[in-house]
Amino acid sequence: xxxxxxxxTGPIDRPDALIDFKTETPTASGHDLLVKVDAISVNPxxxxxxxxxxxxxxxxxxxxxxxxxxxxxxxxxxxxxSIGDRVFYAGAVxxxxxxxxxxxxxxxIVGKAPSSIPTDAAAAxxxxxxxxxxxxxxxxxxNEAIPGGNNTLLVIGGAGGVGSITIQLARALSDMTIIATAxxxxxxxxxxxxxxxxxxSHAEALGPQIEALRVGTVDFVYSTTHSHLYSAEVSEIMTxxxxxxxxxxxxxxxxxxxxxxxxxxxxxxxxxRPMFGTADMQRQxxxxxEVASLIDAGAIKSTVAESFGKINxxxxxxxxxLLESGxxxxxxxxxxx
Numbered sequence: 012x013x014x015x016x017x018x019x020t021g022p023i024d025r026p027d028a029l030i031d032f033k034t035e036t037p038t039a040s041g042h043d044l045l046v047k048v049d050a051i052s053v054n055p056x057x058x059x060x061x062x063x064x065x066x067x068x069x070x071x072x073x074x075x076x077x078x079x080x081x082x083x084x085x086x087x088x089x090x091x092x093s094i095g096d097r098v099f100y101a102g103a104v105x106x107x108x109x110x111x112x113x114x115x116x117x118x119x120i121v122g123k124a125p126s127s128i129p130t131d132a133a134a135a136x137x138x139x140x141x142x143x144x145x146x147x148x149x150x151x152x153x154n155e156a157i158p159g160g161n162n163t164l165l166v167i168g169g170a171g172g173v174g175s176i177t178i179q180l181a182r183a184l185s186d187m188t189i190i191a192t193a194x195x196x197x198x199x200x201x202x203x204x205x206x207x208x209x210x211x212s213h214a215e216a217l218g219p220q221i222e223a224l225r226v227g228t229v230d231f232v233y234s235t236t237h238s239h240l241y242s243a244e245v246s247e248i249m250t251x252x253x254x255x256x257x258x259x260x261x262x263x264x265x266x267x268x269x270x271x272x273x274x275x276x277x278x279x280x281x282x283x284r285p286m287f288g289t290a291d292m293q294r295q296x297x298x299x300x301e302v303a304s305l306i307d308a309g310a311i312k313s314t315v316a317e318s319f320g321k322i323n324x325x326x327x328x329x330x331x332x333l334l335e336s337g338x339x340x341x342x343x344x345x346x347x348x
Contacts, residue, residue, distance in 0.1 A: 012036045013348045014111035015324050016071025017061050023331045028061070029324040032071055036113050038084065043115045044092060045084030046100075050134035050346040051109050051322060052077040052315070053330040054172060059260070060104070061331065074327075076102045076282075077342075078109035078116075079124050079134035089118045097124040099299060101138040103285035110322060112348050119292045120285050122299025125306040132313035135342035136176070139314065140302045141281040141295055142258060143177040143233075149294075150277035151231050151254045153185055160250045161227035166191045167213055167245075168235035170198035170340045173258065175205055175314040177233055180302075182206035183310040188226055192217075198340050205314075217241065221248045228253075235259065243268045316341025322348050 014034050021028065039045040057074040066072035079099040082092055092098070100121040102109060109116075124133045147153050153164060164181055168174045169191025181187050182205075191202040192213035199210050211220040221229065228250040234241060239261035246268035249255065255269060256277040266276055284292045305311045317333075319326045322345045330343045 012112040014071070014073055015322060015327055016066070016073045016110065018066060018071050020062055020065050023058070023061070023328055023335060029328050029331070030071060031324045034070075034111070037115045039086045039089075039115060041086045042088045042117050042119060043086040044082050044089060044098070044118050044121060046078065046080045046098060046109075046114050046116060047083045048078050048109050048112060048114050048322075049080040050078070050131040050344055051075045052131075052135045052138075052342045052344045053327065053334060054138050055334055056104065056138070057108070058331050058335050073107040073110050075108040075110040076104060077134055077136075077138045078102065078114060079130045080114070083113070086118070092118060092121070097126075097130075098122065099124040099133045099137050099303070101141055101281060101295075104282040105286050110327065117285060117292070118296070120295040120299075122296055122303055125303040127307045128313050131318060131344040131346040132315045134346075135172075135313050135315040135344050136302060136306070137299060138281060139172040139176045139342065140180070141298055142173050142279060143180050144298050144302070145281055146233055146256045146258065146277070146279040147177065147181060148184075150279050151233065151256050153181065153187060153231050157230040157250050157253050160230040160253070161188070162186065163188045163190065163226050163229045163250075164231045164233065165221075165229045165245075165248075166207070166233045166235070167238075167241060169193050169202040169205075169207060169210070171235055172314060172342045173235045174202070174233075175341050176311070177235075178202060178205045178207050179311040179314075180305075183305055187231075190221070190224065190226070190229070201340050213237075213241070217244050218248050230254070232256065237261075239264055242266075246272065246274060249274055314341045315344050317343050319343055319345050321345060
């Protein structure tokens with residue numbers, strides 16, 4: 012089968028940063044589905060692993076943990092999917108990614124793909140939807156009110172892949188007042204279109220902007236980027252006993268500013284359940300099925316923003332470069348080999 016991978020860690024501007032190659036087609040067993048990959052999307056985790064984690068056994072490392080396609084093989088423990096089912100999923104970061112014609116994935120973290128949108132638009136959704144949903148409802152528990160709070164949610168980095176679906180899920184599944192940050196005219200317009208009630212700039216001091224909105228303190232904060240730059244300021248604008256969550260990888264993170272207000276701090280890593288085979292691993296499949304239902308009902312929409320064409324090394328290198336520039340919005344997708 013055709014695949015795209017990398018042999019060495021390093022920057023994306025090398026001609027061989029990603030390569031096209033051929034490898035054997037895997038066979039499904041146990042809880043695995045074998046999926047014919049029709050479309051994938053690119054996430055920051057792809058760029059981080061390419062930069063930091065060297066492939067093993069002399070074989071190219073295969074990236075991409077966002078895919079949509081057709082089930083073509085079933086392991087002997089699979090009972091709830093059939094050959095021909097259309098599926099979407101994020102997979103597991105400790106297994107090969109989906110930049111390949113065929114891909115193995117554990118059935119418990121797979122959802123039935125939404126039927127109302129194209130395959131590439133579906134491929135844009137799994138990783139970010141899981142990251143947003145798990146943070147909002149499993150970690151921050153936004154539907155459990157903060158005593159004396161103002162029913163407010165601040166999303167830092169609202170125009171990114173995770174921020175884009177976080178805004179929509181919070182709007183569809185809660186009555187939160189949603190404040191999102193964005194710094195450019197086009198990204199401000201994007202987050203407003205997605206449902207943010209208020210938009211402020213993360214390039215300016217947050218406190219005065221929040222005060223100007225007259226919404227009171229902020230109960231919940233979802234920080235998707237540059238968390239170390241905002242943590243001290245965020246603690247000042249949060250409601251006592253509020254909940255703060257982050258997903259990025261700061262070199263250092265000072266938790267002390269949150270102590271006096273007893274603000275709880277939550278990490279979200281959507282690969283935790285599949286990596287460790289947790290007892291509630293099936294929840295990811297359930298979440299994706301709910302996301303598909305919300306899409307088909309018109310309550311949320313795909314966050315696909317750009318299509319980079321076929322799945323090959325040249326196009327994926329362009330996608331990685333755009334992600335690393337910090338100037339992307341929504342999700343980048345590729346379709347077909």
